[in-house]
Amino acid sequence: MKPFHLKKTNTARKIVNSFMVVILVGAILLTLPISNRNAVFLNPLDAFFTAVSATCVTGLTTVTTMHQFNLFGQIIILIMMQVGGIGLMTLVAVFAIALKIKFSMENKKALIELLNPTDLFHLKHFLRDIVKYVVFFESIGAILLMVRFIPQYGLKKGIFNSIFIAVSAFCNAGFDNLSEISLIPYQQDAYVLSILMMLIVLGGVGFVVWFDVRDKIKPLIRRKITLHRFFESLSLHTKIVLIATLFLIVVPAVMFGCMEANNLLTMQNLSIKDKIVNSLFTSITLRTAGFASLSMDQFYMSSHLLMILCMFIGGSPGGTAGGIKTTTLAVVLICIGCMLKGKRQTNAFHRHISRDVIVRATSIITINMLTLFTGIFILSITENFSFMEIVYECTSALATVGLSLGITPLLSTGGKLVIIMLMLVGRIGIMTFIMSLVKEDRHCDVIHYADGHVLVG
Numbered sequence: 001m002k003p004f005h006l007k008k009t010n011t012a013r014k015i016v017n018s019f020m021v022v023i024l025v026g027a028i029l030l031t032l033p034i035s036n037r038n039a040v041f042l043n044p045l046d047a048f049f050t051a052v053s054a055t056c057v058t059g060l061t062t063v064t065t066m067h068q069f070n071l072f073g074q075i076i077i078l079i080m081m082q083v084g085g086i087g088l089m090t091l092v093a094v095f096a097i098a099l100k101i102k103f104s105m106e107n108k109k110a111l112i113e114l115l116n117p118t119d120l121f122h123l124k125h126f127l128r129d130i131v132k133y134v135v136f137f138e139s140i141g142a143i144l145l146m147v148r149f150i151p152q153y154g155l156k157k158g159i160f161n162s163i164f165i166a167v168s169a170f171c172n173a174g175f176d177n178l179s180e181i182s183l184i185p186y187q188q189d190a191y192v193l194s195i196l197m198m199l200i201v202l203g204g205v206g207f208v209v210w211f212d213v214r215d216k217i218k219p220l221i222r223r224k225i226t227l228h229r230f231f232e233s234l235s236l237h238t239k240i241v242l243i244a245t246l247f248l249i250v251v252p253a254v255m256f257g258c259m260e261a262n263n264l265l266t267m268q269n270l271s272i273k274d275k276i277v278n279s280l281f282t283s284i285t286l287r288t289a290g291f292a293s294l295s296m297d298q299f300y301m302s303s304h305l306l307m308i309l310c311m312f313i314g315g316s317p318g319g320t321a322g323g324i325k326t327t328t329l330a331v332v333l334i335c336i337g338c339m340l341k342g343k344r345q346t347n348a349f350h351r352h353i354s355r356d357v358i359v360r361a362t363s364i365i366t367i368n369m370l371t372l373f374t375g376i377f378i379l380s381i382t383e384n385f386s387f388m389e390i391v392y393e394c395t396s397a398l399a400t401v402g403l404s405l406g407i408t409p410l411l412s413t414g415g416k417l418v419i420i421m422l423m424l425v426g427r428i429g430i431m432t433f434i435m436s437l438v439k440e441d442r443h444c445d446v447i448h449y450a451d452g453h454v455l456v457g
Contacts, residue, residue, distance in 0.1 A: 059174020059402020174290020
């Protein structure tokens with residue numbers, strides 16, 4: 001059968017184009033009266049902003065989802081979150097597999113860039129497993145939420161709300177259709193918050209980590225190997241992701257709990273159990289999920305600074321989360337540690353990290369910081385908000401988090417366009433986005449110049 005082939009273009013541009021198709025179709029549908037309460041047209045810019053936010057699994061919105069959009073509109077947002085979370089190209093590829101259409105090498109490259117699989121030769125099985133596990137995790141999450149939501153909202157609305165929130169949580173999208181103030185009404189409901197934390201983490205660690213753990217955990221369950229031996233059997237990528245994820249959940253949670261314990265406007269009136277749960281939830285949701293169980297604008301300044309750092313780091317590669325990614329930061333820190341010890345090579349867990357990986361990680365952090373600075377600079381000119389509010393908003397957009405200090409609906413037209421661009425760049429990936437704009441040079445490495453000496457530091 002003829003190979004599955006899109007349009008002859010560079011790999012990065014295919015990824016960008018796939019997201020833009022979903023965004024444009026979604027924006028048109030959200031503008032129409034059929035998607036809005038009272039059958040009115042929605043401002044095209046607000047519709048486009050919402051479509052970008054949903055497809056880029058961010059959660060920032062200039063309108064309130066539950067008040068602005070009817071059932072059809074919320075279904076459109078739900079579809080965009082799901083497609084944005086795992087990628088249109090992934091879904092198209094799965095359909096191609098079902099129809100037994102072969103992949104062209106160009107489309108395989110695009111999927112590898114989007115999903116980061118470790119094995120090119122088993123790409124079809126990898127794609128099938130992604131869809132299978134996404135459906136499984138989201139279904140379990142939705143069923144568990146129905147236990148709480150059906151008694152509260154009734155059968156039909158309870159089922160839909162459960163599915164909507166489960167998909168939003170797993171895709172780290174941050175959209176909710178429950179209230180105007182996110183999940184603050186559920187800040188003392190440990191059951192709901194625990195389910196959402198589980199979904200957020202599962203979506204954020206990345207598909208590669210799931211399958212690596214799945215393939216290695218069977219001997220541990222059968223008690224044929226020890227926990228230490230199980231950990232040793234995992235890939236370097238999985239080890240770094242699991243350690244970084246655990247560290248970036250526990251440490252910020254402890255810090256939030258300590259800093260906000262006596263804040264009357266956030267945690268002071270909560271029980272010890274609820275303080276622990278909300279501290280953990282805040283730490284986890286900052287990993288690009290975008291839900292809020294506490295009033296974000298009421299946190300102390302020190303907490304806001306920690307939030308900005310957590311948002312900028314984000315989740316892990318190959319999943320639904322944004323940010324510079326845990327492994328990117330880990331690679332740079334490991335490299336710095338080895339350099340300070342006088343080592344010429346960068347090693348971790350008895351494995352060597354190549355120079356190309358280090359250069360890419362350093363480039364990602366640098367370009368993201370420059371992009372963030374540019375967004376902050378422009379908003380500082382166009383908007384009349386405090387510096388902290390602007391930094392928080394821009395970081396949330398670039399890292400596709402979706403949390404805000406309340407300024408999103410008040411942004412000017414120029415401000416909304418800046419946030420839209422930051423969300424797009426954040427979800428697609430800064431390197432991918434830049435490569436989609438430049439012409440691919442296939443001969444850039446043919447010429448080798450003599451080494452030049454540059455003083456740094």
